[in-house]
Amino acid sequence: MRNSKKNLNIGILGFGHMGEAIFRLLKKIPNLSFNICSLGIKKITGAVCVESIRELVEKSNPLFLCIKPQEFYSLNRNDFPEKTTDKIIISIMAGVCIKNIKKITGQEKIVRTMPNLPLQVGEGVIGWHANKKIFKRSELKEIETLLLFFGKKLFVKKENAIDSLTAISGSGPAYVFLFAEALIRSAVYFGFTKEQSQQIVLQTIKGSLAYIDSQEKNFNLEKLIAKIKSKKGTTEAALNEIGVKAFYDKWLKATSAAGKRANELSSYEIK
Numbered sequence: 001m002r003n004s005k006k007n008l009n010i011g012i013l014g015f016g017h018m019g020e021a022i023f024r025l026l027k028k029i030p031n032l033s034f035n036i037c038s039l040g041i042k043k044i045t046g047a048v049c050v051e052s053i054r055e056l057v058e059k060s061n062p063l064f065l066c067i068k069p070q071e072f073y074s075l076n077r078n079d080f081p082e083k084t085t086d087k088i089i090i091s092i093m094a095g096v097c098i099k100n101i102k103k104i105t106g107q108e109k110i111v112r113t114m115p116n117l118p119l120q121v122g123e124g125v126i127g128w129h130a131n132k133k134i135f136k137r138s139e140l141k142e143i144e145t146l147l148l149f150f151g152k153k154l155f156v157k158k159e160n161a162i163d164s165l166t167a168i169s170g171s172g173p174a175y176v177f178l179f180a181e182a183l184i185r186s187a188v189y190f191g192f193t194k195e196q197s198q199q200i201v202l203q204t205i206k207g208s209l210a211y212i213d214s215q216e217k218n219f220n221l222e223k224l225i226a227k228i229k230s231k232k233g234t235t236e237a238a239l240n241e242i243g244v245k246a247f248y249d250k251w252l253k254a255t256s257a258a259g260k261r262a263n264e265l266s267s268y269e270i271k
């Protein structure tokens with residue numbers, strides 16, 4: 001689509017953190033126009049702001065659903081126009097299943113995605129699921145091309161794999177921030193200023209990722225750890241204190257709890 005001559009009218013419902021990021025990222029594609037509907041927003045440079053969801057859906061294809069789940073559940077079938085065969089809805093809402101999106105929007109062609117926070121800088125992980133049988137090949141290609149602008153995309157065959165992804169990459173940035181915060185606190189404890197501590201830790205994380213990127217595709221993190229860890233050395237002292245096996249077990253439990261919660265949320269059914 002980067003070189004596509006086709007004019008897509010992208011719709012965005014909800015212009016908060018994610019809706020705005022999606023607009024900013026997709027604006028880079030030539031030949032796209034944008035319709036946006038968000039509470040209290042009347043003007044956005046480069047987009048047409050429409051007053052109602054009905055008008056937004058009628059004018060746009062595909063339509064990104066970027067409102068919060070609770071905001072979505074406060075809407076009903078009457079807020080949306082009649083079903084149109086080719087209308088594509090791409091939801092980024094966490095924990096809202098396709099069945100419920102169908103019920104409220106009345107549309108058939110639903111794509112459920114699970115992005116994460118780094119989407120806002122074009123470096124997200126975005127898992128997506130759709131019943132491919134009901135889409136034209138060209139439509140699937142268009143969807144994939146759009147998703148590429150958000151970071152790394154991953155198609156999942158089963159809808160409930162979106163819940164597993166929520167537990168790993170959806171919540172993932174918070175896990176990474178937690179680890180960084182723990183290391184920053186240690187640095188402060190050792191006497192570095194808060195600013196120095198943040199710089200040391202963030203550059204260590206950035207540098208470590210760059211190092212991983214420089215490795216073969218099938219890199220092995222345990223081998224990389226072994227490279228740093230020498231017998232009776234400092235890293236070994238730290239890892240012994242952490243207890244690596246217990247650490248892995250703890251993370252398995254933590255992500256399982258997140259997955260279970262994601263599944264509970266997605267299982268909610270509108271009566």
Ligand SMILES: NC(=O)c1ccc[n+]([C@@H]2O[C@H](COP(=O)([O-])OP(=O)(O)OC[C@H]3O[C@@H](n4cnc5c(N)ncnc54)[C@H](OP(=O)(O)O)[C@@H]3O)[C@@H](O)[C@H]2O)c1
Pocket residue numbers: 013014015016017018019037038039040065066067068069071092093094095114115116117170
């Ligand atoms: N943020 C993340 O990192 C992240 C990650 C993965 C998935 N998501 C999903 O992305 C979605 C959006 O999250 P967000 O963080 O961007 O939320 P947000 O900043 O609160 O954005 C939602 C926007 O939608 C507007 N809105 C609410 N009801 C509306 C309606 N009926 N019609 C038109 N506009 C309406 C809100 O306006 P007001 O502010 O005036 O109410 C707000 O501007 C959520 O479903 C979330 O699950 C977010």
